[in-house]
Amino acid sequence: xxxxxxxxxxxxxxxxxxxxxxxxxxxxxxxxxxxxxxxxxxxxxxxxxxxxxxxxxxxxxxxxxxxxxxxxxxxxxxxxxxxxxxxxxxxxxxxxxxxxxxxxxxxxxxxxxxxxxxxxxxxxxxxxxxxxxxxxxxxxxxxxxxxxxxxxxxxxxxxxxxxxxxxxxxxxxxxxxxxxxxxxxxxxxxxxxxxxxxxxxxxxxxxxxxxxxxxxxxxxxxxxxxxxxxxxxxxxxxxxxxxxxxxxxxxxxxxxxxxxxxxxxxxxxxxxxxxxxxxxxxxxxxxxxxxxxxxxxxxxxxxxxxxxxxxxxxxxxxxxxxxxxxxxxxxxxxxxxxx
Numbered sequence: 001x002x003x004x005x006x007x008x009x010x011x012x013x014x015x016x017x018x019x020x021x022x023x024x025x026x027x028x029x030x031x032x033x034x035x036x037x038x039x040x041x042x043x044x045x046x047x048x049x050x051x052x053x054x055x056x057x058x059x060x061x062x063x064x065x066x067x068x069x070x071x072x073x074x075x076x077x078x079x080x081x082x083x084x085x086x087x088x089x090x091x092x093x094x095x096x097x098x099x100x101x102x103x104x105x106x107x108x109x110x111x112x113x114x115x116x117x118x119x120x121x122x123x124x125x126x127x128x129x130x131x132x133x134x135x136x137x138x139x140x141x142x143x144x145x146x147x148x149x150x151x152x153x154x155x156x157x158x159x160x161x162x163x164x165x166x167x168x169x170x171x172x173x174x175x176x177x178x179x180x181x182x183x184x185x186x187x188x189x190x191x192x193x194x195x196x197x198x199x200x201x202x203x204x205x206x207x208x209x210x211x212x213x214x215x216x217x218x219x220x221x222x223x224x225x226x227x228x229x230x231x232x233x234x235x236x237x238x239x240x241x242x243x244x245x246x247x248x249x250x251x252x253x254x255x256x257x258x259x260x261x262x263x264x265x266x267x268x269x270x271x272x273x274x275x276x277x278x279x280x281x282x283x284x285x286x287x288x289x290x291x292x293x294x295x296x297x298x299x300x301x302x303x304x305x306x307x308x309x310x311x312x313x314x315x316x317x318x319x320x321x322x323x324x325x326x327x328x329x330x331x332x333x334x335x336x337x338x339x
Contacts, residue, residue: 008050008051009051010024010025010028010051012049012051013042013045013046013049013051016045016048017044017045018041019038019041019042023038023042024042027039027042027043065121065122065123066097067097067098067120067122067123068091068097068098068122068124068126068308068311069099069100069113069117069122069125069126070084070087070098070099070100070101070125070127070149070304071102071103071110071113071114071117071126071127071128072100072101072102072128073103073105073128073129073130073150074102074103074105074225074226075104077225077253077255077283078283078285079254079281079283079298079300080128080150082284082300082301082304083128083149083300083301083303083304084098084100084304085301086300086301086302086303086304086305086306086307086308087126087149087305087308089301089304089305089308090304090305090308090309090312094312096123099117099122101113101117103128103130105130105193107130107131107134110129110130110134114127114137114140115136115140117144118140118143118144121144122144123145124146124147124311124312124315125140125145125146125311126147126149126304126307126311127146127147127148127149128148128149128150128151129151130192131192132148132151132152132153132160132194133153133154137158138157141157141158145311145314145315146158146311147159147160147307147308147310148160148162149303149304149307150162150303151194151195152194152326156322159311159322159324159325160310160324161303161304161310161325161327162303162326162327163298163299163303163327163328163329164326164327164329165195165199165202165329166198166199166201166202167202167328167329168199168202168280168296168298168329169198169200169201169202169203169205169250169280169296170203170205171296171330172199172202172203172206172250172278172280172331173186173203173206173217173250173278174206174209174210175278175294175331175333176248176250176276176278176337177206179248179276179337179338181247181248181276182216183216183218183244183245183247183248184203184207184216184217184246184247184249184250185217185218185219185220185237185246185248185249185250186199186200186203186217186218186220186249186250186251187220187222187230187233187249187250187251187252187260188200188222188225188252188253188256189221189223189224189225189229189252190221190222190224193225195252196252199250199252199280200252203217204217220236222252222256225253225255226256227256227258227259227262228259229255229256229259230255230256230257230260230261230262230263231259231260231263232259233256233259233263234259234260234262234263234264235267237249237260237275238267238269246275247274247275247276248272248275248276248277248278248337249275249276249277249278250278250280251278251280252280253279254279254280254281254282254283254295256279257277257278257279257280257293258285258286258289260275261289261290261293265290265291271335271336272291272335272336272337272338272339273339276336276337276339277294277336278295278336278337279295279296280295280296280298281295281297281300282295282296282297282298282332286332287332287334291335291336292334292335292336293334294332294334294335294337294338295331295332296329296330296331296332297329297330297332298327298329302327303327306327310323310325
């Protein structure tokens with residue numbers, strides 16, 4: 001076709017092939033109803049005219065797209081991209097495409113994505129929400145299936161898939177106490193994030209169960225959970241007088257832990273001799289660090305896959321029942337705590 005000409009339509013194809021519109025529709029949607037000779041004639045007409053099927057229009061007429069969406073909390077954190085890989089794997093097995101959105105831990109940006117996606121009639125939405133109890137989620141789920149990823153809610157109105165963050169925090173600090181540490185820092189924030197609070201709760205639980213005083217765990221808050229936040233926390237930790245300075249740190253995620261590890265190195269301290277460090281998530285970079293990082297492992301890709309399976313069941317099964325899947329984390333000990 002010449003530049004600027006309109007695209008060929010099904011009406012054009014029917015005229016070119018000398019068949020009815022119904023026959024063209026059958027070739028596109030129910031080819032088993034058309035004889036081989038007729039189907040071949042229609043397909044040749046499509047080729048001559050350069051006909052391209054309008055898939056989005058077809059999906060809108062059917063009331064559902066072949067698209068899943070995942071609104072992730074932080075695309076810069078490899079944990080969430082690993083989760084997305086698990087979601088994508090499950091989607092591909094059902095011949096669905098995956099659309100990724102990054103809320104960047106911004107509630108307004110998240111709301112805009114959720115509203116837009118629901119208007120586009122995606123088959124379902126997976127979201128790691130800034131606030132899992134957001135009223136907007138309760139509105140969206142009335143007409144679009146929603147599964148919460150890496151978070152939980154107090155009620156059972158949504159499916160969710162997450163790791164047990166309290167158990168993970170407990171594992172991390174139990175490991176440090178077993179290594180002889182009695183002054184431990186918990187590094188991470190903001191406290192508005194559920195996993196930051198729950199991992200801190202697990203750390204406190206480990207201290208209580210071991211007989212340590214509550215002030216044995218020093219909380220060093222951060223504005224976020226990125227590499228730079230870990231470095232900044234490291235500067236603050238180094239500034240604590242030596243007699244009170246923690247000898248070990250449990251970080252709310254691996255990015256914070258890796259930033260802390262780098263700051264220790266830049267300031268001439270050694271890990272784990274001057275400071276033992278435990279992270280959380282066990283992203284691929286954890287084991288590849290200059291000092292391999294001890295971390296609490298979450299099954300990142302499996303978490304994403306399971307969340308997607310819950311969503312697909314909700315979208316297609318009239319007898320679907322909401323389920324809350326909780327994965328048990330495990331500690332992977334490496335050189336950052338072993339000397």
